[in-house]
Amino acid sequence: MYTANEPLELALLYHLNSPVPKSYVKRVPATELRYMPEAPFLELPPAPHNNPLTELLQRRSSVRSFENTSMPLIKLAQLLDAGCGLNGLRQMDDYTYEARNSPSAGGLYPIELFVSTQAVEGLAAGLYHYEPRGHGLHRVNNLVPADFVEPLLQQDYAVNANALFVFTSVFMRSMCKYGARGYRFALLEAGHQAENICLMAVQLGLESLCIGGFYDVSLNTMLGIDGKRHAALYCVAVGTESK
Ligand SMILES: Cc1cc2nc3c(=O)[nH]c(=O)nc-3n(C[C@H](O)[C@H](O)[C@H](O)COP(=O)(O)O)c2cc1C
Numbered sequence: 001m002y003t004a005n006e007p008l009e010l011a012l013l014y015h016l017n018s019p020v021p022k023s024y025v026k027r028v029p030a031t032e033l034r035y036m037p038e039a040p041f042l043e044l045p046p047a048p049h050n051n052p053l054t055e056l057l058q059r060r061s062s063v064r065s066f067e068n069t070s071m072p073l074i075k076l077a078q079l080l081d082a083g084c085g086l087n088g089l090r091q092m093d094d095y096t097y098e099a100r101n102s103p104s105a106g107g108l109y110p111i112e113l114f115v116s117t118q119a120v121e122g123l124a125a126g127l128y129h130y131e132p133r134g135h136g137l138h139r140v141n142n143l144v145p146a147d148f149v150e151p152l153l154q155q156d157y158a159v160n161a162n163a164l165f166v167f168t169s170v171f172m173r174s175m176c177k178y179g180a181r182g183y184r185f186a187l188l189e190a191g192h193q194a195e196n197i198c199l200m201a202v203q204l205g206l207e208s209l210c211i212g213g214f215y216d217v218s219l220n221t222m223l224g225i226d227g228k229r230h231a232a233l234y235c236v237a238v239g240t241e242s243k
Contacts, residue, residue, distance in 0.1 A: 011183030012171060015231060020153060020213050056202045063207035064157040066239035070119040071162035075204050079238060080130045082200035083113055083193040102192040105185040110174040111193060114166040114223055118144040143222055151218035157209055158237035165236045167193055168225060190233040201238045211235040
């Protein structure tokens, strides 16, 4: 049993006590889905769809069957870069900082990015950790996407994906400044990075699947992280759709 000894620990206590449910509750009735149904309703002009970003947004959709085919290394580099790559130096007041492709509260970057790969040209299959500073990979172990079926609740959708990205958070990086609020920021930031990768996948002619259903202990163990101070938050599988 984990106990909350101080305010900072409460968020981590929540994290440790929010496993995937054993069974899912009933769907919300349709009447709950519209907010303020009684308020006056103002129709907006149709949003133009003929721009590159809207086209990417429209083309992104979840794929649950990937083809066993190879992917060039440059595409993996682009996906990782889209998630959390550096994009130059910026100035704020008297302070110069390294900007990244996704925002981070206070520029503290609590999110780390792991990727399990297979059939990526010029890269030995296995699990890597991405280092944005220097734009490179640390090899972690030999685990390929097919090895993650058990931690992903037996979901076997990613077995033929070229890349299974796992976003983890070193919570204290954000919580040391923002307290328990920093926990929320970490979740939000994983979402920012995941969407960047999903959209870059579309841009590269690939498909993706976001995966939030996993057993914490198994997944964290496979990544070699403690699951408390540093824990997995979210996954995205990317590859070529099998039709
Ligand atoms: C936070 C989150 C967690 C998800 N987890 C899973 C998952 O564990 N398994 C799965 O098959 N799909 C998962 N999905 C994908 C959703 O089912 C999917 O996005 C949704 O059905 C809408 O379809 P679309 O992505 O094609 O627009 C997840 C999506 C989100 C945003």
